[in-house]
Amino acid sequence: MAATEAARTGAETAKEIPRLAGAPLLGSLADLRADSLGTYLRAHHEHGDVVRITAGPPGLRAELTCVFSAEGVQQVLASQAANFRKDNAVYQEVRDALGNGLLTSQDEDYLRQRRLVQPLFTKRRVDGYAEAVASETASTLSSWERSTDGIVDVSDEMMVLALRAVARILFGADVEATVDVVDRCFPVITEYVLRRGYSPVNVPRTWPTPGNKRAAAALEELYGVCDKIVAERRGGPAADARATGAEGKGEAEDLLSLLAAATSTQDAEFDATELREQVLIFLLAGHETTATSLSFSLHLLARHPELQDRARAEIAEVLGDRTPGAADLDRLPYLTQVLKEAMRLYPAAPVIGRRSVAAAEVDGHTIPAGADVILAPWVTHRHPRYWPDPERFDPDRFTPEAEAERPRYAWFPFGGGPRACIGQHFSMLESVIALAMILREYEFEAVDTEIAVSAGITLNTLGPARCRIRRVGA
Known part of the structure; x- marks a missing residue:
């Protein structure tokens, strides 16, 4: 009775959610399609921390409830996480394309997968991947020596480096067999997923439309290379990991072998389809x-x-000429601050979606059952309450003292709550090692001073991000 009374009282005192003005027939549909990140920023600027945006014609109209404050984000991702699920259209399209892996699964499926995967992402295990990251970074640096004009597109170069690093860690010696396929197929699949996820009406995937056929061909090729390697691992020596249960250092065993060997009395093991789904999500x-x-x-x-000189000075003092390892992550605090500030301004996941199960009060507003809820790190990371002069690049925002003064969810590039990214330590480790090696060898001068971006499944650059590079000391 008391809980019911409290809920009723909260609903009576909750504020009405303001609505962003849009066109009479289509609402904000054109604005969201042209510049969704700018539209979310405008909604926050004009109406505050909880805003409703409508998009689409009557009868097919989407209602988006945007939550921009750190306090509201914490309620959606953490304290009320069970009420806000990955049930929206975009997540369903990702499931249909890439399967029900750790990113998209829910309920007992998610808990089982997380329990099986968690031992593979302990700090000790992840630290063992540092050598592979350093090796791929060294290969990238060697390729730059052959640059004829001294200009590289850092967006393209880092995409290749990150893909090769994660493919090597996942597949070991099979990295070459997978990189070209992933590089060719993933853009086709992600464009298809987004187009369907944001469209009010879609034709069945089985219809032989050009878009369906392109996506099906890309998925078939991607599935084929993954299934082939999974089958090889199932028959290979990876079972030793299951028998010993040892963590090891990670140099000898690739992540797929460890996934194939993952088992427990409670959760059994991944079958071949589940392994492919986990690999694709990773x-x-x-x-x-x-x-x-x-x-x-x-x-x-x-x-x-x-600031580049300041980061390079730290790298020189800490590393000298040696190759960085996992232990150096804590020895390079300013470089880590640079990375965190870049992730604030350009979060890789700029928009996060959820759907409410039941009505809930979030940041003083009642969000109805069945609402599509938008969290936007792109906006919250620019909230002037937490970030003075928010567009300014300032790594000193992430000193330990400055971080302690901010709400936990003023910065959430890895999500949060029970669905926080399992790979965040790996991402930080890979990024710091790669940045340290790159900045030690090369100085960078921006050629393209402004880079347009858009929100896809991840943040997309809409043009080149070219820099002129020269050897340090040259």
């Missing part, structure tokens, strides 16, 4: 997000040479 989430963080870290430093 490939998607593991390379595009890290590539975004690396490319914008480099580009921002290229535009701020005094």
Whole structure:
């Protein structure tokens, strides 16, 4: 009775959610399609921390409830996480394309997968991947020596580096067999997923339309290479990991072998289809997000040479000429601050969607049952309450003292709550090692001083991010 009375009282005192003005017939549909990130920023600027946006014609209209405050984000992702699920159209399209892996699964499926995968992402295990990251970074640096004009597109280069690093860690010696397929097929699949996820009406996937046929061919090729490697691992020596239960250092065993060997009395093991689904999600989430963080870290430093020099001085003092390892992550605090500030301004996942199960009060507003809820790190990371002069690049925002003064969810590039990204330590480790090696060898000067971006499954650059590079000391 008391709980019911409290809920009724909360509903009576909750504020009405303001609505962003839009066109009479289509609402904000054209604005969201042209510039969704700018539209969310405008909604926050004009109406505050909880805003409703409508998009589409009557009868097919989407109602989006946007939550921008750190306090509201914490309620949706953490304290009321069970009420806000991954049930929206975009997540369903990702499931249909890439399967029900750790990113998209829910309820007992998610808990089972998380229990099986968690031992593979302990700090000790992830630290063992540092050598592979360093090796791929060294290969990238060697390729730059052959650059004829001294200009590289850091967005393209970091995408290749991150893809090769995660593919090597996943597949070991089979990295070459997968990189070209992933690089060719993933853009086709992600464009298809987004187009269907944001469309009010879709034709069945089985209809022989040009878009369906292109996506089906890309998925078939991607599935084929993954299934072939999974089958080889199932018959290979990876069972030793199951027998010993040892964590090891990760150099000898690739992640797929460990996934294939993962088992428990409670959760059994992954079957071949589940293994492929986990691999595809790790490939998607593991390379595009890290590539975004690396490319914008480099580009921002290229535009701020005094901060670039400060980061390079720290690298020289800590590393000298040696190859960085996992233990250096804590020894490079300013470089880590650079990375975090780049992730604030350019979060790899700029928009996060959820759907409410029941009516809930969030940041003083009642969100109805069945509402599509939008969280936007792109906006919250620019909230002036937490970030003075929010567009300014300032790594000192992430000193330990400054971080302690802000709400936990003022910065959430890895999500949060029970669905926080399982690979966040790996992402930070990979990014710091790669940045340290790159900045030790090369100085960067921005050629393209502004980079247009858009929100896809991850943050997309809409043009080149070219930098002029020269050897340090040359």
